[in-house]
Amino acid sequence: MxxxxxxxxxxxxxxxxxxxxxxxxxxxxxxxxxxxxxxxxxxxxxxxxxxxxxxxxxxxxxxxxxxxxxxxxxxxxxxxxxxxxxxxxxxxxxxxxxxxxxxxxxxxxxxxxxxxxxxxxxxxxxxxxxxxxxxxxxxxxxxxxxxxxxxxxxxxxxxxxxxxxxxxxxxxxxxxxxxxxxxxxxxxxGSAPSDGGTKQPATQMYRVRKTWSDSKSQLGAYKVLANAKKKADENSGYKVFDASGNVVYPAVSTPAPTPSKDTSYKVQIDISNLNIRKGPGTNYGRTGQFTGKGIFTIVQESKGEGATLWGKLKSGAGWISLDFAKKL
The missing domain is CATH 3.40.80.10 (Peptidoglycan recognition protein-like)
Known part of the structure; x- marks a missing residue:
């Protein structure tokens, strides 16, 4: 490859x-x-x-x-x-x-x-x-x-x-x-498709560092997460990172969705299959409707999971992710 x-x-x-x-x-x-x-x-x-x-x-x-x-x-x-x-x-x-x-x-x-x-x-x-x-x-x-x-x-x-x-x-x-x-x-x-191949995926290594970018501060790399957590607990200011640099310990708290804010502006949607949901987040059920392409009016904003900004449609149909909308 x-x-x-x-x-x-x-x-x-x-x-x-x-x-x-x-x-x-x-x-x-x-x-x-x-x-x-x-x-x-x-x-x-x-x-x-x-x-x-x-x-x-x-x-x-x-x-x-x-x-x-x-x-x-x-x-x-x-x-x-x-x-x-x-x-x-x-x-x-x-x-x-x-x-x-x-x-x-x-x-x-x-x-x-x-x-x-x-x-x-x-x-x-x-x-x-x-x-x-x-x-x-x-x-x-x-x-x-x-x-x-x-x-x-x-x-x-x-x-x-x-x-x-x-x-x-x-x-x-x-x-x-x-x-x-x-x-x-x-x-x-380690090569192209074959008919066999029963080996398990490579073991995840957990690294104990102050920050991901500060590799010199690394105290060790551990196959067992519990061992990495123990090492971090023993050293103030240290965290456990996975192979991609994400903090896995101590847990990073996810902020609760922010209260909705009244507003009024238009957005342009360029995809025909943007889901409309019952609330501001993917944890809310879909209404079964899609926006279609066009210009829509947003009357409320709210931040959902992962800090995604959601907008409530003036039509009352529900909420859409503003990641896919261009503000006019």
């Missing part, structure tokens, strides 16, 4: 600077006939591109992986709560397909298209194996590795059918169940 860092430093998602504790990985495909990752990177690396941002693209021509966000950075890829927990990676799609509506398409060169899809699949397996090792994730555990389609079925992503629609449309035998098994196998071999 060739991994190239090409961070979208101008994208509003990156400049927002929000971090997540990585709990899983979500696999996407771009949904258009464009195999070159550079096209997306060039278009998305702009202050005005504020409707999406992912952690990586996999080029359909050569399988190169381009990292476009820090792995523990909160992305805009799922259209739902999975943004707060999952890394999102897009596989580019063959140039020889043509979408005819929704997730259906025609293909003018099936052999070329299959080769491209196989290339991105294999690179995704290696990338996800690397990330599972880095974050101590079990690829076959429930909800750890999911597709965008599976995320929607779980109620944590918008209504998309990728990437299964691409594999199915090209007559490939790939499935997400098989993908998870291939990732697990690759973790055991």
């Amino acid at each position: 060739k991994l190239v860092q090409s961070i979208l430093t101008k994208n509003p998602c990156y400049t927002a600077g929000r971090k997540i504790t990585v709990k899983g990985l979500m696999l996407h495909s771009v949904g258009c006939p464009q195999p070159r990752a550079s096209v997306f990177i060039n278009n998305w690396n702009s202050p005005s591109y504020n409707n999406a941002c992912v952690h990586g693209f996999i080029d359909g021509n050569d399988g190169t992986v381009y990292q476009t966000l820090p792995w523990n950075h909160r992305g805009w890829h799922a259209g739902g709560a999975a943004n707060n927990t999952h890394i999102g990676v897009e596989m580019c799609e063959p140039a020889c397909i043509k979408y005819t509506g929704g997730s259906t398409f025609t293909c003018s060169d099936l052999a070329t298209a299959k080769a491209s899809a196989k290339r991105t699949y294999n690179a995704a397996v290696e990338l996800f194996a690397m990330l599972c090792k880095q974050y101590g994730l079990n690829p076959t555990a429930d909800g750890v590795i999911i597709s965008h389609k599976e995320g929607h079925a779980r109620g944590i992503a918008s209504n998309h059918g990728d990437p299964e629609h691409l594999w199915r449309g090209l007559g490939l035998s790939y499935t997400m169940a098989g993908f998870r098994k291939d990732v697990k196998a690759a973790m055991g071999s």
Whole structure:
């Protein structure tokens, strides 16, 4: 796997600077006939591109992986709560397909298209194996590795059918169940997909430091969290960090949602499937409605889980995440 860092430093998602504790990985495909990752990177690396941002693209021509966000950075890829927990990676799609509506398409060169899809699949397996090792994730555990389609079925992503629609449309035998098994196998071999692979993910190492950036203050790295906690307790001012630099001890308290504030302004929504919820946060149920694209009036604001700012629609339909709205 060739991994190239090409961070979208101008994208509003990156400049927002929000971090997540990585709990899983979500696999996407771009949904258009464009195999070159550079096209997306060039278009998305702009202050005005504020409707999406992912952690990586996999080029359909050569399988190169381009990292476009820090792995523990909160992305805009799922259209739902999975943004707060999952890394999102897009596989580019063959140039020889043509979408005819929704997730259906025609293909003018099936052999070329299959080769491209196989290339991105294999690179995704290696990338996800690397990330599972880095974050101590079990690829076959429930909800750890999911597709965008599976995320929607779980109620944590918008209504998309990728990437299964691409594999199915090209007559490939790939499935997400098989993908998870291939990732697990690759973790055991350190290489591309195989039929075996039963080794367990790499052990998470917990580091005891004053701050993550102050590596010289590190007192030790521990496989057992309890031992790391004990060491931190014995040394004033020390904390326990996971492999991605997140504080795991002492626990960081999450502030309660702030009271709503009356306001009145208009926002523009550029995605058609933004969930409307019964309250200001993903812990509130969905109303079953979507905003659609257009301009809407916000009459109240409230901060929910993870300091996400939510807005109440003037129509009374409910609340939306303002991460996906542009204030006018």
